[in-house]
Amino acid sequence: MLLEGEARIPSGCAISGIFSKTGEAIPGDVIVRSIATMHDRSNGLGGGFAGYGIYPQYKDFYALHVFYDDKTAKGTCEAFIEEHFDIINLSKIPTRKVASIVNEPLIWRYFVRPLHTKLEETQLEESEFTSRCVTRINSDITGAYVFSSGKNMGVFKAVGYPEDVGRFYRLEEYAGYCWTAHGRYPTNTPGWWGGAHPFATLDVSVVHNGEISSYDANRRFIEMYGYKCNLLTDTEVITYIIDFLVRKQGLSLTETADVIAAPFWSDIEAMEPEERERMTYLRNMFSSLLITGPFSILIGFDGGMMALNDRLKLRSMVVGEKGDRVYMASEECAIRIVEPELDAVWSPKGGEAVIVTLDGGAA
Amino acid sequence: MPIDFLYPEYEVVRNADRCIACRVCERQCANEVHFYDPENKRMMSDESKCVNCHRCVSLCPTRALKIVKTDHTFKENASWSGTNIAEIYRQAGSGGVLLSSMGNPKQYPIYWDHILINASQVTNPSIDPLREPMETKVFLGAKPSKIQRDDAGRLVNNLPPGLELQVPVMFSAMSYGSISYNAHESLARAATALGTFYNTGEGGLHEDFYQYGPHTIVQVASGRFGVHKAYLEAGAAIEIKMGQGAKPGIGGHLPGAKIVGDISKTRMIPEGSDAISPAPHHDIYSIEDLRQLVFSLKEATEYKKPVIVKIAAVHNVAAIASGIARSGADIIAIDGFRGGTGAAPTRIRDNVGIPIELALASVDERLRQEGIRNHVSLVIGGSIRNSADIVKAIALGADAVYIATSALLALGCHLCRNCHSGKCNWGIATQRPELVRRLNPDVGCQRLINLVTAWNHEIKEMMGGMGINSIEALRGNRLMLRGVGLNEKELEILGIKHAGE
Numbered sequence: 023m024l025l026e027g028e029a030r031i032p033s034g035c036a037i038s039g040i041f042s043k044t045g046e047a048i049p050g051d052v053i054v055r056s057i058a059t060m061h062d063r064s065n066g067l068g069g070g071f072a073g074y075g076i077y078p079q080y081k082d083f084y085a086l087h088v089f090y091d092d093k094t095a096k097g098t099c100e101a102f103i104e105e106h107f108d109i110i111n112l113s114k115i116p117t118r119k120v121a122s123i124v125n126e127p128l129i130w131r132y133f134v135r136p137l138h139t140k141l142e143e144t145q146l147e148e149s150e151f152t153s154r155c156v157t158r159i160n161s162d163i164t165g166a167y168v169f170s171s172g173k174n175m176g177v178f179k180a181v182g183y184p185e186d187v188g189r190f191y192r193l194e195e196y197a198g199y200c201w202t203a204h205g206r207y208p209t210n211t212p213g214w215w216g217g218a219h220p221f222a223t224l225d226v227s228v229v230h231n232g233e234i235s236s237y238d239a240n241r242r243f244i245e246m247y248g249y250k251c252n253l254l255t256d257t258e259v260i261t262y263i264i265d266f267l268v269r270k271q272g273l274s275l276t277e278t279a280d281v282i283a284a285p286f287w288s289d290i291e292a293m294e295p296e297e298r299e300r301m302t303y304l305r306n307m308f309s310s311l312l313i314t315g316p317f318s319i320l321i322g323f324d325g326g327m328m329a330l331n332d333r334l335k336l337r338s339m340v341v342g343e344k345g346d347r348v349y350m351a352s353e354e355c356a357i358r359i360v361e362p363e364l365d366a367v368w369s370p371k372g373g374e375a376v377i378v379t380l381d382g383g384a385a
Numbered sequence: 386m387p388i389d390f391l392y393p394e395y396e397v398v399r400n401a402d403r404c405i406a407c408r409v410c411e412r413q414c415a416n417e418v419h420f421y422d423p424e425n426k427r428m429m430s431d432e433s434k435c436v437n438c439h440r441c442v443s444l445c446p447t448r449a450l451k452i453v454k455t456d457h458t459f460k461e462n463a464s465w466s467g468t469n470i471a472e473i474y475r476q477a478g479s480g481g482v483l484l485s486s487m488g489n490p491k492q493y494p495i496y497w498d499h500i501l502i503n504a505s506q507v508t509n510p511s512i513d514p515l516r517e518p519m520e521t522k523v524f525l526g527a528k529p530s531k532i533q534r535d536d537a538g539r540l541v542n543n544l545p546p547g548l549e550l551q552v553p554v555m556f557s558a559m560s561y562g563s564i565s566y567n568a569h570e571s572l573a574r575a576a577t578a579l580g581t582f583y584n585t586g587e588g589g590l591h592e593d594f595y596q597y598g599p600h601t602i603v604q605v606a607s608g609r610f611g612v613h614k615a616y617l618e619a620g621a622a623i624e625i626k627m628g629q630g631a632k633p634g635i636g637g638h639l640p641g642a643k644i645v646g647d648i649s650k651t652r653m654i655p656e657g658s659d660a661i662s663p664a665p666h667h668d669i670y671s672i673e674d675l676r677q678l679v680f681s682l683k684e685a686t687e688y689k690k691p692v693i694v695k696i697a698a699v700h701n702v703a704a705i706a707s708g709i710a711r712s713g714a715d716i717i718a719i720d721g722f723r724g725g726t727g728a729a730p731t732r733i734r735d736n737v738g739i740p741i742e743l744a745l746a747s748v749d750e751r752l753r754q755e756g757i758r759n760h761v762s763l764v765i766g767g768s769i770r771n772s773a774d775i776v777k778a779i780a781l782g783a784d785a786v787y788i789a790t791s792a793l794l795a796l797g798c799h800l801c802r803n804c805h806s807g808k809c810n811w812g813i814a815t816q817r818p819e820l821v822r823r824l825n826p827d828v829g830c831q832r833l834i835n836l837v838t839a840w841n842h843e844i845k846e847m848m849g850g851m852g853i854n855s856i857e858a859l860r861g862n863r864l865m866l867r868g869v870g871l872n873e874k875e876l877e878i879l880g881i882k883h884a885g886e
Contacts, residue, residue, distance in 0.1 A: 030864070032508035209508060233509035235851055236858030238865065246756045271532055277540075284855075286518040303542045306524045307532065309857040310759070315509050316852075334517060334854065336510055 030254040034207035035231035036063030038351040039320040041327045041378050042199045050193030052360050053201035058185035059359045064205030068218035069187035070179025072227035072322045075198035077174050083110050083133040084152050087170035089215055090128040095165030106155050107134035120190045123182045153224055161250050167216045172225030179218035200327050202320045204229040221257040223265050225324040230257040232317030232337050243310035263311050275328050279375035281308045283333045320350055326379035335372030342367040348378045389478040391471050392457040395437045397430040403449035404428055410441035415808040415820055438801035440810035483731035486804035488723040491735050496742035497774045503865040504850040512854050514845040520855040521841055523550045523785050525762040526691045527715045546691050548622055551580030552841045557766045557787035558604050560588025562639050562648045563727035565821040568813045571829030573597035579837050589651035595619050607636055608662035610652040623682050624693040630724030630767035633697030633738045637662040643816050676712040691715035698744035703751035710761045719744055721767030725790040728805035741767045746879045749782025772843035782861040795836040796829045
């Protein structure tokens with residue numbers, strides 16, 4: 023059987039996200055209850071979570087979450103990490119036995135800081151250095167896979183239903199200002215845990231529901247800029263596109279949404295001259311990063327969360343608000359289960375980005 | 386010499402019961418095949434002159450005519466076919482180089498016909514182009530590697546000049562001289578109406594057609610015929626022609642007989658003199674020289690127009706394209722070995738160059754490996770026969786395609802491959818006024834618009850089936866393609882999987 027990354031596997035999905043604009047710490051079991059409501063939108067072949075603000079005591083260090091197939095891979099990878107980073111803390115990620123979660127890899131966590139000498143040698147920014155190191159581990163060290171690499175955030179994922187994955191990782195013991203969750207309905211067995219979502223690079227994590235038809239056009243373009251799409255999943259390529267546009271090109275998130283879910287030319291032509299020129303520029307400049315086909319995505323990043331649908335809105339997505347909390351989910355039921363009384367609830371239009379950020383800026 | 390006698394390839398079959406001896410066929414045939422025999426009061430034909438262009442067949446009011454391939458034959462021989470034998474007799478008799486027209490007709494693999502297109506089922510929806518927007522607009526040109534902002538933080542439009550196409554199809558280079566005034570007028574008007582571009586070829590731009598400049602690509606080729614400042618400024622883009630798919634490595638030759646009247650004026654050479662384009666550009670002996678010409682043309686036009694560099698698909702095409710992408714060109718046009726021509730040495734047309742499908746796949750992949758695919762746009766041509774070929778070309782990595790043979794067919798060409806005779810009965814590849822008159826530019830223009838519009842509908846249907854609603858999401862999307870009946874190496878070069886994988 024081909025593992026995820028050796029074959030392209032279409033998936034349907036459920037996604038959910040919760041955000042506190044005042045930065046209140048939301049316990050992990052809240053997001054687990056939300057995603058569990060959409061049980062039928064997943065099929066037990068993948069579930070996962072991303073939490074932001076969960077490592078306040080280590081917030082200045084990159085938190086690397088790593089899957090290992092065996093001790094040899096762990097040894098090789100740790101040698102690599104030690105060669106490139108100061109390791110502040112390392113431990114197994116705490117888990118509990120759950121009957122439906124089997125074939126678990128070794129799961130380790132490292133809080134690290136790039137070595138000064140290495141940074142100077144490579145003349146890279148800290149973030150680019152870390153991102154390249156992660157790419158190298160994932161492409162070159164067989165049996166080792168870094169699935170989370172941001173600061174003060176972490177991804178937790180496995181093959182299983184999302185509610186089981188949440189119990190497995192003891193998420194009730196974490197709390198953060200933002201959570202996203204994913205329940206997966208792949209058409210094939212992904213074969214290994216790396217295929218589950220969220221997919222993350224540095225502090226940007228993506229959960230996604232859909233099957234994008236532009237996949238190979240996007241992949242072949244983004245791979246020109248140092249990214250390697252090892253998993254062959256939509257979520258992976260979308261994450262890299264966002265990283266490229268935001269971190270490397272310096273676009274805002276709204277501009278990024280205007281690129282990947284661009285308005286139709288007919289709509290652009292009807293815009294005011296200045297806006298028309300700006301939109302035309304973005305579509306022309308980054309034409310290979312337009313994403314077509316159905317998708318609804320939740321993007322978690324340092325201090326914020328963004329929801330975005332494809333421009334035809336071929337996947338469901340609902341937003342709800344209550345006080346300082348913002349909820350975004352595939353179905354309204356996933357919001358109502360954790361907050362029955364909402365101040366507002368609506369469905370964003372196709373291509374319309376909904377962005378929430380912490381009142382005081384980034385965490 | 387009796388050895389030189391060749392039995393005509395085609396026979397004119399006339400149904401005597403239907404023929405009313407109206408003599409239309411006689412008047413229509415510039416090759417003088419048909420004649421009236423007053424003694425017997427019947428039409429006769431000299432089929433040795435017939436080129437099988439179907440002009441007489443199409444205009445016969447009683448459908449009395451048809452052309453059939455003769456069953457007269459040499460003794461069958463797999464190695465020594467009738468064509469091989471006949472060509473030896475012709476050359477032994479004349480001592481000359483064999484000439485042919487239009488694209489390579491030999492039985493080489495046609496990769497388009499071994500590639501299949503995907504469609505959505507269940508896991509994602511197909512999109513109905515009759516109900517939802519389906520976009521085929523394409524921008525051609527270089528893209529800067531970084532965005533720019535002004536002091537207020539607003540995005541600055543730092544894109545260099547490019548071309549905006551409403552459909553991913555342009556009309557490829559055909560010179561005024563090789564084709565007629567009316568053919569050029571049809572192409573120019575159709576390109577304007579369609580929101581795309583036609584290409585002057587190396588024949589200059591007739592003063593009547595300057596009005597279509599915003600939809601014109603002006604070509605600069607090795608003979609530099611018709612090139613002057615106003616000409617360069619008239620077009621929307623400038624194309625440097627380094628090579629042509631039908632005859633890579635050699636130049637061109639428009640016989641003096643065709644250099645008459647306006648053609649002589651437009652080409653800026655004396656009437657009756659042969660227009661000989663050298664094989665290389667004599668100011669380009671290497672890649673660094675190309676860069677100088679690219680920037681000379683940009684200087685001359687104040688950096689207001691994109692420059693296209695057109696090359697023939699040859700063995701080392703990927704490396705050559707990579708070099709061109711670093712030479713200031715905004716667009717690379719690649720012409721495959723099945724591309725048409727008004728005249729080429731037969732041996733070169735039939736044996737030099739490589740299939741465009743393989744050239745395109747390897748160029749697109751090489752530019753991506755080098756990280757410079759975004760520095761240029763890729764336009765390919767040379768055997769685009771229908772809308773499915775276009776979808777496959779774009780999915781392999783092209784930004785747009787050039788068509789020429791298809792466009793001529795739309796104008797009435799019957800692919801008799803006798804352009805070099807100058808006696809085109811359809812008024813296309815001729816300069817004889819009485820023949821040129823047969824092509825009505827109003828009709829020709831409308832037929833070109835019809836063809837491209839029909840193809841665009843079909844492209845949208847295929848895109849919608851794949852769940853793609855904008856053409857840029859199809860570009861280079863090779864997962865949407867599968868090969869059938871191809872070997873591992875071919876699949877590897879095309880960068881696609883086999884059907885069933």
